[in-house]
Amino acid sequence: MEGRTSHGTPTPAPTLPTADEGPLFDSLGLHPNLLRGIHDMGFIRPTPIQAQAIPPVMQGRDVIGCAQTGTGKTAAFVLPILHRLMQRSGNGRVRALIVAPTRELALQSMEHLRLLSRHVPLKGAAIFGGVPMESQISALRKGLDIISATPGRLLDHVYSGRIDFGDLETLVLDEADRMLDMGFLPDIQRIISLLPPKRQNLMFSATMPTEILKLTRQILHDPIMIEVGHRGGAPPAGIRQAIYPVARPQKVDLLVQLLRQQGMSSVLIFTRTKSYASRLSETLQKRGFKVSVLHGDRSQSQRLSALEQFRRGRSQVMVATDIAARGIDIDDISHVINFDVPNSPEDYVHRIGRTARAEASGDAFTLMDPSEEPLMQDVEKVLNKSLPRVTLPNFEYVKAVPGPARPHHGGFGGRSHGQHGGHRGASQHGGSHSGHGGAGGGGGRRRRGGRGHGGGGGGRP
Numbered sequence: 001m002e003g004r005t006s007h008g009t010p011t012p013a014p015t016l017p018t019a020d021e022g023p024l025f026d027s028l029g030l031h032p033n034l035l036r037g038i039h040d041m042g043f044i045r046p047t048p049i050q051a052q053a054i055p056p057v058m059q060g061r062d063v064i065g066c067a068q069t070g071t072g073k074t075a076a077f078v079l080p081i082l083h084r085l086m087q088r089s090g091n092g093r094v095r096a097l098i099v100a101p102t103r104e105l106a107l108q109s110m111e112h113l114r115l116l117s118r119h120v121p122l123k124g125a126a127i128f129g130g131v132p133m134e135s136q137i138s139a140l141r142k143g144l145d146i147i148s149a150t151p152g153r154l155l156d157h158v159y160s161g162r163i164d165f166g167d168l169e170t171l172v173l174d175e176a177d178r179m180l181d182m183g184f185l186p187d188i189q190r191i192i193s194l195l196p197p198k199r200q201n202l203m204f205s206a207t208m209p210t211e212i213l214k215l216t217r218q219i220l221h222d223p224i225m226i227e228v229g230h231r232g233g234a235p236p237a238g239i240r241q242a243i244y245p246v247a248r249p250q251k252v253d254l255l256v257q258l259l260r261q262q263g264m265s266s267v268l269i270f271t272r273t274k275s276y277a278s279r280l281s282e283t284l285q286k287r288g289f290k291v292s293v294l295h296g297d298r299s300q301s302q303r304l305s306a307l308e309q310f311r312r313g314r315s316q317v318m319v320a321t322d323i324a325a326r327g328i329d330i331d332d333i334s335h336v337i338n339f340d341v342p343n344s345p346e347d348y349v350h351r352i353g354r355t356a357r358a359e360a361s362g363d364a365f366t367l368m369d370p371s372e373e374p375l376m377q378d379v380e381k382v383l384n385k386s387l388p389r390v391t392l393p394n395f396e397y398v399k400a401v402p403g404p405a406r407p408h409h410g411g412f413g414g415r416s417h418g419q420h421g422g423h424r425g426a427s428q429h430g431g432s433h434s435g436h437g438g439a440g441g442g443g444g445r446r447r448r449g450g451r452g453h454g455g456g457g458g459g460r461p
Contacts, residue, residue, distance in 0.1 A: 092143025151187035
């Protein structure tokens with residue numbers, strides 16, 4: 001509740017029924033004009049994180065929301081914030097602030113606001129660096145109710161006297177774990193020092209490491225803790241994972257072979273560095289693939305264009321770095337491929353979580369050279385399971401694949417094996433993978449232009 005002064009252990013949220021049995025949006029008490037926007041978009045039932053987060057946020061409680069990627073965290077805070085702001089008229093000063101680690105995430109929040117508030121007289125804008133400030137200054141002068149911002153550019157505007165937080169009611173830290181990973185903690189602390197002490201605080205994150213819990217004790221008051229899935233950061237159940245051991249000089253050739261397999265319709269490839277993302281995208285283009293590239297050295301217009309090309313299916317492949325891809329919100333990515341084993345298990349979980357969104361299914365492959373085996377073992381420890389090592393038929397490996405090939409128990413599911421030609425080490429188990437795939441709850445997946453959900457009236461924001 002706003003204005004609390006005592007800190008304490010987060011209160012667990014009440015357990016709700018599964019999405020199939022859960023509430024309708026109509027039952028959550030949202031403003032009728034918000035419900036009109038939700039219905040216009042064809043949504044009927046909230047996701048679990050939305051169903052559990054929306055009521056306490058509407059009541060003014062501080063909330064910690066921890067859920068896997070693709071579960072609808074953004075709408076879980078945008079909808080109740082809009083509802084609360086509609087209870088009284090504003091005066092053009094900022095009343096809600098969303099702080100995000102990347103420009104893509106800042107834009108994502110504003111896109112949700114735009115779609116959900118089509119019948120609501122509230123104004124918002126995304127504030128981020130890498131673009132000229134003029135349009136942002138103009139929007140601020142006209143008056144805004146909500147700002148979604150990256151820390152650095154937000155502070156630039158504040159110190160220039162263009163933003164006054166005197167009327168701020170709600171602060172949201174979106175993807176808080178990534179903000180700490182990127183070194184934004186000092187900026188976050190500066191921002192918090194500028195805000196009114198009496199405010200609502202919301203923190204949403206895909207993982208909840210110890211550092212995040214420490215931060216919650218500093219800024220949240222008697223928060224409700226909402227967890228959907230596992231705090232340890234387990235990936236969605238619908239992701240079928242496999243490791244391709246290969247010598248590093250052969251990684252590009254193996255990747256090309258994989259991309260030419262049937263079913264590789266929408267492939268997100270991760271590299272560790274910006275420079276290699278650019279080089280790999282150029283190489284794949286020379287090999288005949290339609291490729292987009294997304295990393296921090298690209299201009300904002302280039303990044304937006306790359307996302308749009310990939311979202312609409314005009315690019316089969318997107319090559320990206322971890323930080324830039326954190327804000328990717330694209331349905332129906334068929335495959336995630338780790339060209340490099342990530343440096344941390346948390347990054348691995350975030351990477352592969354780009355596929356199998358909204359309870360769908362997808363494939364995640366990792367190309368692993370011998371030097372990366374220790375990193376992969378760290379991932380397997382966090383996942384608490386060994387991942388299958390497979391080889392690609394008809395690919396001429398320079399030498400024996402390092403490490404013993406382990407049998408794949410349970411298979412990739414019918415689609416994967418049929419489409420990938422029966423990869424060695426897995427094809428003998430090519431039956432259906434029980435429990436994977438299939439959207440639940442609202443009666444089908446909703447298509448939103450280009451790639452997206454199909455089916456109609458039962459999707460979720």
